[in-house]
Amino acid sequence: MYTAAKDGRRTVDELAAALSVPRHHLAKVVQRLQRLGLLATARGRGGGVELEPGARRVGVGTVVRRLEADDEVVQCDDPPCPLRGQCQLRSAFRRAHDAFLRSLDEVSLADLVADDAGPVLLSIGWSSGDTGAR
């Protein structure tokens, strides 16, 4: 959300400070989101992290699917549940999960930072020493 709120690159150090997140943790998150095609990174002077072009149009449901991979709501196979063959709960969870993600598909990353949300997001911890002019 933070990278969607404003154009331009931010270094991992800047993002970690702004979001009050440990740098090593944020670096892992950035790496993962880069692999998922949501963030772009550039090295060297002027380098940093920014939202991939087009990622603002990506739905939140898509982001959650990419992050979750094929995880199911319930784990029925390890160890194998004896009810798997007849269980109605498992399919009900799948339908509920699908409906949940379809609902999130209706909201894009751009929607999350629209109107007043973007400025509020950018004000979180970012005011100290940063002019936002990068």
Ligand code: SF4
């Ligand atoms: S009861 Fe159904 S949902 Fe629960 S673990 Fe067993 S198969 Fe899965």
